[in-house]
Amino acid sequence: MVGLSSGEKHFIRGGIAQDLRSDGRQRLNYRPVSVEVGVIPQANGSARVRLGATDVIASIKAELGRPDPLRPDKGKVSIFVDCSPTAEPKFEGRGGEDLSTELSVALQRCLLGGKSGAGAGIDLSSLMIAEGKICWDLYIDALVVSSDGNLLDALAAAIKVGLSNTGIPKVTVDLGTAPDDQPEVDVSDEEFLQFDTSGVPLIVTVTKVGRHYIVDATSEEESQMSTAVSVSVNKRGHICGMTKRGGAGLDSSVILDMISVAKHVSEHLLSVLDSEIAVAEAAAMS
Amino acid sequence: MRDLQVSFSQTQRVRFQSALQQLKDLSPGSGPAATVVVADSIPVNLEDSVLKGHGTAESDGQLVATVCGVVERVNKLVYVRPFRARYKPEIGDIIVGRVIEVAPKRWRLEINFSQDAVLMLSSMNLPDGIQRRRTAVDELNMRSIFEEDDVICAEVRGFQHDGSLQLQARSQKYGKLERGQLLTVPPYLVKRRKQHFHHLEDDGVDLIVGCNGYIWVGEHLETGENVMLEDQDNHMEKDGKSNLKLKGDQDEEGTFTSVETRRSICRIANAIRLLSALGFTLSLEAIIDTVELSFASNISVKDMLAAEFYVQTAEREVERRVSKLRKKA
Numbered sequence: 001m002v003g004l005s006s007g008e009k010h011f012i013r014g015g016i017a018q019d020l021r022s023d024g025r026q027r028l029n030y031r032p033v034s035v036e037v038g039v040i041p042q043a044n045g046s047a048r049v050r051l052g053a054t055d056v057i058a059s060i061k062a063e064l065g066r067p068d069p070l071r072p073d074k075g076k077v078s079i080f081v082d083c084s085p086t087a088e089p090k091f092e093g094r095g096g097e098d099l100s101t102e103l104s105v106a107l108q109r110c111l112l113g114g115k116s117g118a119g120a121g122i123d124l125s126s127l128m129i130a131e132g133k134i135c136w137d138l139y140i141d142a143l144v145v146s147s148d149g150n151l152l153d154a155l156a157a158a159i160k161v162g163l164s165n166t167g168i169p170k171v172t173v174d175l176g177t178a179p180d181d182q183p184e185v186d187v188s189d190e191e192f193l194q195f196d197t198s199g200v201p202l203i204v205t206v207t208k209v210g211r212h213y214i215v216d217a218t219s220e221e222e223s224q225m226s227t228a229v230s231v232s233v234n235k236r237g238h239i240c241g242m243t244k245r246g247g248a249g250l251d252s253s254v255i256l257d258m259i260s261v262a263k264h265v266s267e268h269l270l271s272v273l274d275s276e277i278a279v280a281e282a283a284a285m286s
Numbered sequence: 287m288r289d290l291q292v293s294f295s296q297t298q299r300v301r302f303q304s305a306l307q308q309l310k311d312l313s314p315g316s317g318p319a320a321t322v323v324v325a326d327s328i329p330v331n332l333e334d335s336v337l338k339g340h341g342t343a344e345s346d347g348q349l350v351a352t353v354c355g356v357v358e359r360v361n362k363l364v365y366v367r368p369f370r371a372r373y374k375p376e377i378g379d380i381i382v383g384r385v386i387e388v389a390p391k392r393w394r395l396e397i398n399f400s401q402d403a404v405l406m407l408s409s410m411n412l413p414d415g416i417q418r419r420r421t422a423v424d425e426l427n428m429r430s431i432f433e434e435d436d437v438i439c440a441e442v443r444g445f446q447h448d449g450s451l452q453l454q455a456r457s458q459k460y461g462k463l464e465r466g467q468l469l470t471v472p473p474y475l476v477k478r479r480k481q482h483f484h485h486l487e488d489d490g491v492d493l494i495v496g497c498n499g500y501i502w503v504g505e506h507l508e509t510g511e512n513v514m515l516e517d518q519d520n521h522m523e524k525d526g527k528s529n530l531k532l533k534g535d536q537d538e539e540g541t542f543t544s545v546e547t548r549r550s551i552c553r554i555a556n557a558i559r560l561l562s563a564l565g566f567t568l569s570l571e572a573i574i575d576t577v578e579l580s581f582a583s584n585i586s587v588k589d590m591l592a593a594e595f596y597v598q599t600a601e602r603e604v605e606r607r608v609s610k611l612r613k614k615a
Contacts, residue, residue: 003434003435005433005435005436005437005462005463006433006435007462007464007465007466008437008464008467010464010542011464011466011543014543018542020548022467023555023556024553024555024586031591032293032591034292
């Protein structure tokens with residue numbers, strides 16, 4: 001991204017202070033969200049989410065695998081993010097790796113819960129086929145196609161939409177007689193089970209610029225931020241995870257305030273996203 | 287039509303598509319300036335010696351286009367001027383650019399061209415306004431005029447013998463742009479006109495439509511005042527740096543652009559964003575018309591980029607072209 005002159009920086013900060021940002025939004029407004037589903041035919045589910053000029057694609061692939069011996073009753077989910085060099089020249093080669101790792105880790109924290117799998121936004125026990133023997137491995141791969149700020153929110157939204165688009169094949173298991181036998185598995189080509197996404201949280205990033213908070217910052221606004229707190233909130237309004245970026249410290253009361261702002265904004269965002277999903281699914285059907 | 291990043295409802299989609307179809311029907315067909323797409327044959331008399339220019343190739347004894355665009359003929363030369371192309375500077379173009387480097391006796395500017403432009407210290411008026419030789423002191427103080435990342439507007443002076451592009455800023459109206467925002471649009475939407483500097487007096491907004499597709503929308507500053515203001519600012523910084531820090535953000539908010547002006551700036555900027563997303567030519571009339579339409583339909587600044595206003599703007603453009611055709615007839 002090119003730098004900004006001091007005049008432009010001043011203008012952006014002024015807009016945020018006066019509650020009228022450069023594109024006419026108020027501090028707590030999102031840019032228009034547009035959603036497409038089924039963009040990758042060979043994946044089990046996929047989605048493309050655009051927030052202004054930010055453009056991300058998420059694909060979900062399911063594979064049969066063996067569950068972790070320590071957690072025999074749960075499936076496995078892994079999340080990877082890749083930043084395409086088309087988004088920004090600096091992502092070329094290994095340049096995007098730092099950001100990719102940062103985003104993957106933040107998403108893992110917000111969606112997958114702790115190491116034990118407790119508190120996961122994605123219901124891991126629903127991925128179980130035969131306890132201790134076979135489970136589904138979900139590979140969630142996200143690609144940043146174009147970047148204009150607020151990548152984390154867009155990625156989380158894309159994953160949520162992608163999961164709601166995911167069909168997992170129905171499996172019939174023939175457990176062998178001997179307990180050590182590898183069970184025989186028959187994967188159906190026709191019957192798919194819809195993935196339950198009601199518990200999958202969204203991420204709302206609250207960015208602090210000057211003394212004010214904004215949501216859905218563009219990359220120009222992000223260049224002026226002091227700190228950003230990403231809060232993942234599910235449908236019931238529960239906080240599922242949190243990450244903080246930026247060097248400056250925050251008072252604990254400020255963090256609490258930011259969380260309540262994020263929670264308030266997420267309600268609106270969820271309803272917008274739900275209606276967009278309905279429209280996109282209808283468009284994909286026709 | 288390129289896909290727009292808007293989610294239309296069913297009725298909006300129908301209205302939008304009918305508006306686009308009407309626009310298509312209204313556009314003049316094969317006039318004197320024939321438009322071609324790739325592989326269209328260009329009618330020429332090959333017996334006369336024809337010079338094949340850019341975007342043309344010979345195939346099976348015919349001249350065919352290799353790009354989409356308008357066929358242009360200059361004496362024997364036949365070439366195709368492409369519709370969507372990178373900005374190509376012409377002498378006298380008003381452009382907006384961003385300083386990327388301060389080099390000895392010159393600034394290097396990014397102007398959306400395939401190479402960077404050069405603004406020499408000697409080809410611009412000094413802040414004190416006196417015509418004189420540039421001294422070594424001036425050279426050392428170049429950063430007090432323009433710094434890296436500053437947005438400035440200038441005029442294309444011409445190409446140097448070594449192929450580099452030279453700019454000039456020999457008037458008070460050129461110079462640093464502050465208190466506003468820079469928009470980037472496809473350069474083919476900006477047509478070269480007599481006037482590229484616009485002062486919208488009702489709103490107190492300056493609009494500079496650079497030929498290179500960079501558009502500046504900012505608070506109006508009187509010509510000449512700019513320099514004075516800067517000097518004051520510099521003094522302020524020197525004298526009151528410690529004071530300013532103490533007063534903190536509260537004080538800073540006082541120096542911001544007023545809310546009314548800011549609202550006008552954002553409204554105009556969104557009108558430009560909308561028109562460029564729809565692929566309509568960015569003339570001052572079109573921009574002002576879109577702004578007025580948004581007032582007339584009582585649409586708030588942020589809703590200007592929502593689906594409904596896209597449709598309204600497209601329908602408005604149809605109306606405008608129909609009335610233009612009627613006037614001609």
